[in-house]
Amino acid sequence: MELTVTTILIAFVGVFLICFMKGAFGGGFSIVGIPLLSFVMDPVTAGGLLAPLFIAMDLFALRYWKPSTWSKPDLVLLLPGLVAGIGCGYLLFRVLDHRAVAIVMALTTLIFVVLWLAAGSEVTIRPRSSPKAVAAGLASGVTTMVAHSGGPPLAMYLLPLGLRKEIYAGTTSLFFTVGNTTKALPWLLLAKPTGNVWIVMAVCLLAIPVGVWLGWRLHGKLDQRQIYRACYGLLVVTSLKLLWDGISGYMA
Template sequence: MTLADLPADWTFYAVGAVATFLMGLGKGAFGGGLAILGIPLLALVMDPLEAAIVTALLVALMDLFALASFPRTAWSKPDLAWLMPGFLGGLALGFLVFEWVDRRWVALAIALITLAYTLDYFLRRNTAVKVLPVSPLLANAAGAAAGFTTYIAHAGGPPMAMYLLRRGLTKTEYAATTVAIFTVGNLVKLPGYVYSGLDAPGVFLKALVLAPVVPVGVLVGRWLHDALPQQRLFTLCYVLVGLAGTKLLVDAARALWFP
């Protein structure tokens, strides 16, 4: 692994910096939500498999900065207690069936559910929405769906948001709890991505070059989190969830019908 492994084309650095900044921004502002953009953006300037590995490395680093920027007292511990078992089970299931499940159909199902959920929010935004109490059943189901989909489709955010955004948490509790959950998930997934990158060690150098952008994105996102009123921040979060669902839908449909 030498400097010769780095791309000479300036577009790698421009696109890579933008992608890293946006992912970090999402981590700092919402606890996640924009990591789904990392792979498709980075795939514009590198091999898609390398893009997945670089994204995994950068997101794991972002988690550490984001985890430090939100106090542990902001974690919704009753939700974490029920979300985490399902989440870890979903990760394990995703690992076991990774070779058996057609990820295109999984991504399509996630996209449709996510878009229906987002549409429901905007249709009923001006009406009182009933806050859900802590629900072990729903929390385990949401955690399992998030763990499963984050492993096989890099799309764990929407299932988690569908539960937590209805819990009546403050914006900081929501972001801090999301960060805590996905820090665990991304660290669990990391060894597999590291192993995949051993055949192309230059990929680690690419991630290292982009790493300085990580704290900048997270800090700007944290500033945005503090600056925006809670309702506006949650509305923006729903918009991002909807955009992520739309992208999943387009990618899944293209993969299924135009392989």
């Protein structure tokens, strides 16, 4: 990766956007900021750059999303599948067709959002389900490892539970803290950062405190209905980005 002012600025803005999403929604929408990085580096280099930064972002975000905001019964069900999914994703990284994974995940998520819209944009409260939680954790682990897009599977499980907005954000934040810590070493093995990447990484660290704090302030200003609508809206953006990545990959 060539070290230029443009590379540093674009990477900084991308990391800031990811941090803002973590502060506002607890995590899971990192892919919203990743397209910016694709302008100045390839996806594997971006994965190696973000792997350590995700840990720093998550640890800072936990200053705001404290244990009182975690849905512990859901995390107990979700986390084993997450860790197992990351392990599967690492083993399959070199043989999985990332384009197909992106397309399937995008279409599944879009169907989920369409069903929500068909229900009148209201959250239909559903009971906790162990099989669904395990499946969501596993799918999130695989997709976060191969495409940094573990948010949709988790959201499809958590949103129908109708959790309070701070519980939703706190649970998501801890979920991805565990996930990003687990996948950091595998990603660094797959994409060993060069000297230039370490420099960009160091600069991007400066974006974390302000980005997370500003996102957290936005979270406090939005009510429950607005937070859920924003989450569904971000799912659409995320899904369309995944769909484009998959389709354009086949067309290239």
